[in-house]
Amino acid sequence: MTEWLAAAYPWIKTGHILAFVSWMAGMFYLPRLFVYHAERATPGSELDSTFQVMERKLLKLIMSPAMIATWVFGLLLIGTGVVNWAEPWPWIKAAAVLGMTGMHGWLSKRRKEFAAGENRRSGRDYRIANEVPTVLLLVIVVAVVVKPF
Numbered sequence: 001m002t003e004w005l006a007a008a009y010p011w012i013k014t015g016h017i018l019a020f021v022s023w024m025a026g027m028f029y030l031p032r033l034f035v036y037h038a039e040r041a042t043p044g045s046e047l048d049s050t051f052q053v054m055e056r057k058l059l060k061l062i063m064s065p066a067m068i069a070t071w072v073f074g075l076l077l078i079g080t081g082v083v084n085w086a087e088p089w090p091w092i093k094a095a096a097v098l099g100m101t102g103m104h105g106w107l108s109k110r111r112k113e114f115a116a117g118e119n120r121r122s123g124r125d126y127r128i129a130n131e132v133p134t135v136l137l138l139v140i141v142v143a144v145v146v147k148p149f
């Protein structure tokens with residue numbers, strides 16, 4: 001099993017990269033949609049329902065499948081045996097990935113609130129939330145590529 005996985009390493013990594021790039025595209029775009037949804041659209045308006053469709057499709061058709069694929073390819077990469085768990089970087093990356101997954105869950109809950117006409121947060125709140133995936137992505141990429149720790 002490990003030998004087969006090790007032979008497929010470049011392909012698994014390709015899948016991992018394609019999946020996380022797609023996931024990140026949504027993690028940056030969805031909170032921006034929320035900013036304009038919160039600031040510009042009155043609940044029940046046509047603009048409100050347009051934002052709801054965009055948010056639902058982005059989350060269900062792109063972000064959630066991409067997150068699952070990132071996890072599957074990432075776990076397969078671990079299966080190839082490339083990770084040395086005695087070093088700190090895999091643990092730092094794991095913490096940041098769990099944070100990213102938590103952020104995905106948080107955004108998903110906010111989408112449901114918008115869909116129910118129950119958003120309680122301001123555009124400013126979503127502008128701040130928009131920075132979280134940026135910081136986590138920075139930590140993840142430095143941890144896994146530079147491996148400085």
Ligand code: HEM
Pocket residue numbers: 013016020024070071072073074075077078082083097100137140141144145
């Ligand atoms: C979801 C759980 C994840 C797991 C289990 C996982 C696991 C892994 C593993 C084992 C490697 C190979 C490390 C090596 O070759 O030394 C890797 C590479 C990588 N991962 Fe992940 N990863 C996950 C999520 C993510 C996320 C969310 C991102 C970015 C947002 C990401 C970005 C990368 C990058 C940039 C590489 C390096 C590719 C290269 O060496 O060219 N990973 N990942």
